Amino acid sequence: MEASDTSAEWNIPEWSIDPFSTAGQPSISRVREIWAIGGGKGGVGKSLISSSLGISLSRMHQKVIAIDLDLGGANLHTTLGVDLPQQSLSDFISGRTADLKDCIVPTTIPNLSLISGAQDAVTVMHLSNEQKTRLFEAFRKLDADYLIFDLGAGTSAHTIDFFLAADVGIISMLPEPTSIENAYRFLKSAYFRKLRGCPQLKNVASLIDTAMDSKNEQGIKSPADLFREVNAVSPEAGMRMKEQIARFQPKLILNQVRTQTDIEVGFSVKGVSKRYFGIDIDYVGYLDYDTTVWQAVRRKRPFVTEFPNSRLVGSIDRITHYLFKKGGAVKPTDL
Amino acid sequence: MEFTHENNHYELLDVSPDASPQEIRAAYVRAKATFQKDSLAIYSLMDPSEAQEMVAKIERAYQILSHPDRKRAYDRDFLSNPNADMDSRAASPFAFGATRDKVISIDRVPPMESSLDDELLVPPTTDYTAGAARPEPHRMEALSAAESPFDITPRQPRPTASEAPESRLAPPAAEPSAIDLEQVEEWTGEQIRRIREARDFPMERLVEITRIRRSYLNALEMDDFAKLPAPVFVRGFLQQVARELKIPADRLVPSYLERLEKWTQSRKSR
Numbered sequence: 001m002e003a004s005d006t007s008a009e010w011n012i013p014e015w016s017i018d019p020f021s022t023a024g025q026p027s028i029s030r031v032r033e034i035w036a037i038g039g040g041k042g043g044v045g046k047s048l049i050s051s052s053l054g055i056s057l058s059r060m061h062q063k064v065i066a067i068d069l070d071l072g073g074a075n076l077h078t079t080l081g082v083d084l085p086q087q088s089l090s091d092f093i094s095g096r097t098a099d100l101k102d103c104i105v106p107t108t109i110p111n112l113s114l115i116s117g118a119q120d121a122v123t124v125m126h127l128s129n130e131q132k133t134r135l136f137e138a139f140r141k142l143d144a145d146y147l148i149f150d151l152g153a154g155t156s157a158h159t160i161d162f163f164l165a166a167d168v169g170i171i172s173m174l175p176e177p178t179s180i181e182n183a184y185r186f187l188k189s190a191y192f193r194k195l196r197g198c199p200q201l202k203n204v205a206s207l208i209d210t211a212m213d214s215k216n217e218q219g220i221k222s223p224a225d226l227f228r229e230v231n232a233v234s235p236e237a238g239m240r241m242k243e244q245i246a247r248f249q250p251k252l253i254l255n256q257v258r259t260q261t262d263i264e265v266g267f268s269v270k271g272v273s274k275r276y277f278g279i280d281i282d283y284v285g286y287l288d289y290d291t292t293v294w295q296a297v298r299r300k301r302p303f304v305t306e307f308p309n310s311r312l313v314g315s316i317d318r319i320t321h322y323l324f325k326k327g328g329a330v331k332p333t334d335l
Numbered sequence: 336m337e338f339t340h341e342n343n344h345y346e347l348l349d350v351s352p353d354a355s356p357q358e359i360r361a362a363y364v365r366a367k368a369t370f371q372k373d374s375l376a377i378y379s380l381m382d383p384s385e386a387q388e389m390v391a392k393i394e395r396a397y398q399i400l401s402h403p404d405r406k407r408a409y410d411r412d413f414l415s416n417p418n419a420d421m422d423s424r425a426a427s428p429f430a431f432g433a434t435r436d437k438v439i440s441i442d443r444v445p446p447m448e449s450s451l452d453d454e455l456l457v458p459p460t461t462d463y464t465a466g467a468a469r470p471e472p473h474r475m476e477a478l479s480a481a482e483s484p485f486d487i488t489p490r491q492p493r494p495t496a497s498e499a500p501e502s503r504l505a506p507p508a509a510e511p512s513a514i515d516l517e518q519v520e521e522w523t524g525e526q527i528r529r530i531r532e533a534r535d536f537p538m539e540r541l542v543e544i545t546r547i548r549r550s551y552l553n554a555l556e557m558d559d560f561a562k563l564p565a566p567v568f569v570r571g572f573l574q575q576v577a578r579e580l581k582i583p584a585d586r587l588v589p590s591y592l593e594r595l596e597k598w599t600q601s602r603k604s605r
Contacts, residue, residue: 181378
């Protein structure tokens with residue numbers, strides 16, 4: 001576990017009571033949708049997928065801003081072929097820059113711009129709740145159709161909050177044990193934090209906290225155990241819990257697949273998540289292992305523009321179209 | 336499914352209640368492969384005892400569902416106590432209809448019981464659910480057949496009302512007024528169809544949104560009760576349809592189920 005997973009940081013601040021409060025309210029939000037790419041582990045292609053989805057969307061005539069939220073380890077600008085920008089999120093968070101707009105830097109790709117991540121992790125580690133609220137409000141008001149959040153590795157509370165605040169949460173995973181382990185840890189953190197942030201579940205908050213500690217003494221091992229306990233306390237809370245679960249619909253992209261068996265791992269993860277967490281993960285696609293990507297990365301050029309006719313870019317485009325069409329809205333029929 | 340329906344074998348295997356024996360077997364094999372000891376997909380999430388427990392449950396479910404008599408008995412018991420399940424089902428995150436990716440590959444077949452081997456050789460990515468939307472073998476990218484992310488449409492700005500272009504072209508059909516809905520005493524499939532058509536709601540869209548099989552929706556509208564699954568599922572279907580078509584569910588659902596019940600009784604007495 002990361003050092004940041006301390007219980008103090010996991011205290012649920014008031015602002016996050018419903019991180020979705022601004023979602024789907026066009027009156028407040030200029031931005032149509034926020035897509036967040038996370039996945040727990042480093043090196044699973046979060047930045048590359050972020051920049052590729054961003055480029056793909058921008059080519060569909062959408063105004064896109066890619067935002068590097070890999071706080072402390074920002075390198076999204078490199079995957080987009082942009083030099084390290086002068087202005088970054090740190091400036092906005094610290095108040096040096098009053099308007100988030102001033103942190104936007106253009107890229108060489110039409111319709112696509114970038115907000116670089118904080119360079120110094122310290123500013124971000126101590127993000128206060130007010131700062132976070134201010135940040136989210138500023139995000140939603142940006143002049144763009146889509147925002148792409150490139151999340152950092154790990155499961156720090158900030159990262160999970162950014163993931164949950166997005167309309168579409170995408171988990172990038174490799175068909176490898178280490179990546180799967182971290183992806184599940186990420187999923188678990190997001191899952192419990194989502195439940196924990198639900199005001200109607202306040203009276204069972206201590207139970208959820210217990211379940212979050214995997215070595216708890218009450219023997220609450222799985223979400224199903226938790227549900228049983230919650231239901232025993234209050235059937236009303238049980239219903240709320242189910243509602244929250246139904247609203248949690250992360251997407252899955254399997255990266256660097258080499259074989260048919262690799263591809264099928266995505267379906268298995270989907271099946272396990274359904275039975276274990278009770279959630280419907282949408283397995284939106286997979287990306288081939290492709291060495292040309294590494295060539296592009298070395299040249300500091302986005303591979304989407306470098307190899308527009310490759311299979312990989314075809315897959316990215318298909319995933320983008322799918323997500324674009326489907327969007328992040330949870331259909332009432334799913335509830 | 337564990338949350339509320341500990342004993343729902345169908346959900347455990349992730350098959351619909353009207354799945355064919357072959358589908359049930361394929362689902363069983365896939366479920367078992369997913370939870371076997373060395374499976375990548377449970378790595379770090381479940382400890383060996385949890386996974387074992389799950390495999391045991393899967394075995395139990397398969398023992399019952401693979402055996403025609405036992406399956407019939409189970410279906411009957413399941414129906415005899417529908418109240419235990421019905422209300423939670425509507426809100427269940429494990430609602431039916433999400434069994435789209437019935438894909439199984441021979442690659443996934445684990446080395447296990449040889450007694451099954453002869454029937455395990457299912458070709459890769461065989462989708463039993465939707466013949467029409469079935470991906471071509473060489474387009475393995477098509478993962479979820481029903482709503483594949485992989486159909487490339489020409490790049491164009493997002494149409495604002497792409498969902499219902501036909502409703503913009505055609506003059507809006509007369510909305511069934513509230514009075515109409517109020518006046519309906521007995522709800523039939525015919526009523527549902529009329530409202531759906533009046534709302535300019537193509538069947539394709541209903542299938543897509545509700546994820547209920549077309550054959551069921553057709554059977555609902557035709558009052559073709561013999562083709563409908565167990566009432567507990569019909570209830571769920573009706574609630575979804577009611578929501579989409581903006582029919583008051585509290586009126587439609589009981590009325591329709593009552594007719595279904597009458598029909599079942601009359602068939603039994605014969």
